[in-house]
Amino acid sequence: MKKITINASTSYDILVGKGLLNKCGELIKPIVKSHKCAIVTDDIVNDLYGYNVVQRLESSGFNVVKFVVPNGETSKSHEQLIKIYNFLSENDITRSDFIIALGGGVVGDLTGFCAASYLRGIDYVQIPTTLLAQVDSSVGGKTAVNIDAGKNLVGAFKQPVLVIADTDVLSTLSDEIFADGMGEVIKYGMIRSKSLFNKLCQENAHDMLEDIITECISIKRDVVEVDEHDTGERMILNFGHTFGHAIEKYIGYGKISHGKAVAIGMYLITNSAEKQGLINSGTAEKLKKCLNVNSLPCSIDISADKLYSLSIEDKKRTSDTIRIILCTDVGKCIIKTLTLNEYRKFLEFI
Ligand SMILES: NC(=O)c1ccc[n+]([C@@H]2O[C@H](COP(=O)([O-])OP(=O)(O)OC[C@H]3O[C@@H](n4cnc5c(N)ncnc54)[C@H](O)[C@@H]3O)[C@@H](O)[C@H]2O)c1
Structure with missing residues (x-):
């Protein structure tokens, strides 16, 4: 496993290597303050990896809820964002809890913006599952949703607290x-x-x-x-x-x-x-x-x-x-x- 530390307005590590999804619970545990988290993912990634990630988190003692959006760029929308806010609120996700973005750049950008704005800011972990998300969108804290006038026009800078890039998950990409x-x-x-x-x-x-x-x-x-x-x-x-x-x-x-x-x-x-x-x-x-x-x-x-x-x-x-x-x-x-x-x-x- 390789580790790269980003020293931006906040500092965080990016872990890159094989088999990291299976260790996500133990990797996240020392970083976060709470045992409660919400995963946001899309339907394709959920079918492939959702169950495993929930299991690994639960076996590390986390209390996990999960929200699944349809795959694709259209999910980077205000409509999905509002649904996620409501889901987090209904599940009593508080400011000391955290969110996990499990997916490609769409899920990462959507979840990151949600983390920047829900309760005026809550921690989030990125688990990028596409090559683009691992080399680009999960790094650097740019988050956004699209509006009719254009892509990424509403967003915020919000750095994650940890990024876990498991190279094994790239084997299922087309x-x-x-x-x-x-x-x-x-x-x-x-x-x-x-x-x-x-x-x-x-x-x-x-x-x-x-x-x-x-x-x-x-x-x-x-x-x-x-x-x-x-x-x-x-x-x-x-x-x-x-x-x-x-x-x-x-x-x-x-x-x-x-x-x-x-x-x-x-x-x-x-x-x-x-x-x-x-x-x-x-x-x-x-x-x-x-x-x-x-x-x-x-x-x-x-x-x-x-x-x-x-x-x-x-x-x-x-x-x-x-x-x-x-x-x-x-x-x-x-x-x-x-x-x-x-x-x-x-x-x-x-
Ligand atoms: N924030 C940034 O700095 C930044 C940088 C570059 C791009 N982006 C954004 O990233 C988005 C594009 O990201 P993307 O290319 O990852 O697209 P994506 O998130 O739509 O993923 C592409 C497809 O791959 C599927 N998928 C994801 N992981 C998979 C896996 N391991 N196995 C099989 N299928 C999988 C998804 O379900 C989806 O259908 C755009 O919205 C773009 O604006 C953001």
Whole structure:
């Protein structure tokens, strides 16, 4: 088992390794103040792991209740949030008790926001069960639900008290959902680690899960520790996401996975930057090969105009400028601020 400590506004450990679900009771016990907890999970994860987690917690002396949401992005909603608040209240979950998010990024974001807001804040533990959730969404304390105007527009920063990433649970992911997480893993290689990137091009990720997950979390830790509230450097984690979000909107949420959209976004921005001589030549080709090896796409039929109009809709953008992340080489990135006019010109090279 590997342990990474995050020193943000609060400190907590992230444990990564095989067989950790079976030890969740004993791992959580020294961290929390109460013997009472509520698990939030989705129906698929519940069928696979819900029973085991409840058993392990109960045998460590915890009193456990469980709330199951339907799987999928639509559960990151106010409707589900209100249902969970009521469930917690009906089951007398008090401020000294805690919540467990057992699932992928959807369950993690929903439960995290619930923990940030229920009784003005209650402890929560993340047990991420997708690759994306283990390397990204369970780390760093961003929580949110979606509203009609867009994804993640209502949320809070709330760090968990513990993260338990059991690599065994990734064996039940479909190839598609696993590949989705690989999009984020490749992103970490591109922005910060040439050695991780090279490994991902040459070896089967399934054979080195503990190592690559630990390396990704360590990169995210380094970024989050200097910019917890996303006012500067944390932006580099958005490499490929400005175009990725635009592509998701263009194709339709749910019709293309987030990981595939980000993979295409990373390639398009890199290829465009390379054509303009802004980054080292050959970078786009290396990225393309790595994406292909990991069953991820790198192109889509979308016009520069469409990409422009959809990407400037981003509500987190400042008024007259847009900040983009460019990888000047594998493992190195910069943040570049462009006026909207310059951004439109940048897109003409796509
Ligand atoms: N908070 C953050 O910093 C952050 C970062 C990146 C993404 N996100 C959010 O994460 C969400 C996407 O997360 P995701 O990709 O994990 O999606 P998800 O939570 O919807 O999980 C994908 C699917 O996999 C299933 N699943 C989960 N674990 C499984 C397992 N072990 N075996 C089999 N099936 C399993 C789920 O039931 C679901 O159907 C988005 O809402 C995104 O906005 C948040």
